[in-house]
Amino acid sequence: MVVPKRYVIRFANELNNFRSMEFNALASLYKLNFKFIEPISEKPFMIIETSDEDTLRKVFNRIILATSLFECWISSNDLNQFINEINNCLQIKNDEYYQNCSFRIQVEAFGRKISQSQKIERIERLSGLSLKGPIRMTNPDVTFYYMEYYGLNPNIQPELPYQILFGKWIANSNRKLLSTFSLKNRKFIANTSMDATLAFLMANIARVNVDDIVYDPFVGSGSLLVSAAYYGAYVCGTDIDYPLLHGMIKPTRVGAKKREDDESVQGNLKQYGLESRYLNVIAGDSSLQLFRNNIEFDAIITDPPYGIRESRERIGSKKSDPTIPIEYLDRHLPAKLQYKLDDIYHDLLNFSAQHLKPNGIVTFWAPYFKRFYNNETTKQFQTLSQIDSLPKYDHHNDPSLRFQHQRLRLLSFGEQKLTKNCSRILVTMQKIL
Numbered sequence: 001m002v003v004p005k006r007y008v009i010r011f012a013n014e015l016n017n018f019r020s021m022e023f024n025a026l027a028s029l030y031k032l033n034f035k036f037i038e039p040i041s042e043k044p045f046m047i048i049e050t051s052d053e054d055t056l057r058k059v060f061n062r063i064i065l066a067t068s069l070f071e072c073w074i075s076s077n078d079l080n081q082f083i084n085e086i087n088n089c090l091q092i093k094n095d096e097y098y099q100n101c102s103f104r105i106q107v108e109a110f111g112r113k114i115s116q117s118q119k120i121e122r123i124e125r126l127s128g129l130s131l132k133g134p135i136r137m138t139n140p141d142v143t144f145y146y147m148e149y150y151g152l153n154p155n156i157q158p159e160l161p162y163q164i165l166f167g168k169w170i171a172n173s174n175r176k177l178l179s180t181f182s183l184k185n186r187k188f189i190a191n192t193s194m195d196a197t198l199a200f201l202m203a204n205i206a207r208v209n210v211d212d213i214v215y216d217p218f219v220g221s222g223s224l225l226v227s228a229a230y231y232g233a234y235v236c237g238t239d240i241d242y243p244l245l246h247g248m249i250k251p252t253r254v255g256a257k258k259r260e261d262d263e264s265v266q267g268n269l270k271q272y273g274l275e276s277r278y279l280n281v282i283a284g285d286s287s288l289q290l291f292r293n294n295i296e297f298d299a300i301i302t303d304p305p306y307g308i309r310e311s312r313e314r315i316g317s318k319k320s321d322p323t324i325p326i327e328y329l330d331r332h333l334p335a336k337l338q339y340k341l342d343d344i345y346h347d348l349l350n351f352s353a354q355h356l357k358p359n360g361i362v363t364f365w366a367p368y369f370k371r372f373y374n375n376e377t378t379k380q381f382q383t384l385s386q387i388d389s390l391p392k393y394d395h396h397n398d399p400s401l402r403f404q405h406q407r408l409r410l411l412s413f414g415e416q417k418l419t420k421n422c423s424r425i426l427v428t429m430q431k432i433l
């Protein structure tokens with residue numbers, strides 16, 4: 001039987017509210033058997049125990065909000081106790097390989113800046129390990145990892161760290177793909193293209209897997225399809241904006257004079273060698289029944305229009321137009337109506353309940369406005385004639401009260417602050433069998 005080991009996952013200092021959503025989703029996707037030793041908290045790391053390092057590596061390799069993974073040999077809240085544990089560190093004392101291999105020690109402090117000479121002083125604290133191998137700064141056999149945690153408040157810096165961690169570094173995360181997929185170099189972007197970090201986060205939270213079929217009913221420039229396709233899914237979407245889908249709108253990039261021919265969702269996938277995962281996009285209205293009942297998706301990932309930066313529209317006519325002769329009615333393209341926020345979410349949940357496979361996941365953003373907005377905010381949103389259709393919940397309200405459906409269960413939600421009075425929440429629901 002493989003003896004369980006402890007591991008530290010070090011998080012990036014970004015989108016902290018979404019750490020546990022992402023980790024839990026990926027742990028469930030890859031069926032990682034683990035227990036929390038230090039669960040996800042405000043700290044920039046968590047500690048888990050598992051005997052399945054291979055699966056942990058798969059999970060870690062996808063976590064977009066983490067930076068590194070290391071085996072946790074010592075975790076202590078007291079410096080003297082830490083030094084004592086270093087002097088008796090069983091992993092090294094019992095293993096000739098670690099005693100003799102080439103190595104380097106990576107020192108990090110969170111919540112305090114430490115100078116190079118302080119780093120050297122920390123390394124000297126580890127002399128009790130009695131490592132005999134040569135120090136090698138590039139390509140050592142083993143990198144040891146030493147981390148001090150001084151808390152999150154930069155105004156309160158304790159003399160000694162709250163916690164010291166020590167262990168063997170295993171891997172850095174795959175965050176470099178964020179620059180590869182940055183919108184800065186994306187072939188086709190629109191005003192509301194989702195940035196790469198959030199797009200990959202959403203694909204992870206939606207547990208997108210190889211050969212899944214993923215759908216975005218408000219696809220825009222297709223950023224959410226790019227990340228899903230990167231993880232091996234076949235992707236498709238719908239958008240009401242025909243000129244946008246066909247690259248006929250004004251260029252979004254500053255300085256660009258006209259759109260290139262291949263500025264399209266398909267062009268984006270091609271740019272990253274993911275064209276084989278492209279199914280299609282439909283110019284259509286997601287408030288209507290577009291698919292046959294038996295069409296099913298593994299996941300629906302979407303950023304519906306809130307009407308702040310893009311219009312919320314659906315096909316319809318404010319009143320029937322008596323001037324259109326009856327024989328032309330079926331070919332008549334009706335005027336667009338405003339698509340109310342409540343209707344968007346109502347339709348999205350019904351659509352998901354109908355078209356997700358059993359256990360399939362829908363992940364979507366919803367706007368969130370503080371109940372007691374100040375006059376400025378009220379004025380701003382009244383101008384946009386939105387105030388009545390805004391979902392009105394506050395921090396203490398449970399979104400499960402708002403996002404309910406008989407055939408979907410709420411898995412998670414997390415808030416991203418946009419301005420003082422306005423946030424959006426990422427809601428994830430799963431189709432009940």
Ligand SMILES: C[S@@+](CC[C@H](N)C(=O)[O-])C[C@H]1O[C@@H](n2cnc3c(N)ncnc32)[C@H](O)[C@@H]1O
Pocket residue numbers: 190192193194217218219220221222223224238239240241244284285286287302303304305306310311312313314315339
């Ligand atoms: C927030 S944007 C989505 C941006 C997209 N995630 C991206 O990365 O480009 C919302 C999109 O919904 C589209 N939309 C608005 N009303 C719609 C409707 N009734 N049916 C389908 N698409 C609609 C808009 O044209 C817009 O492109």
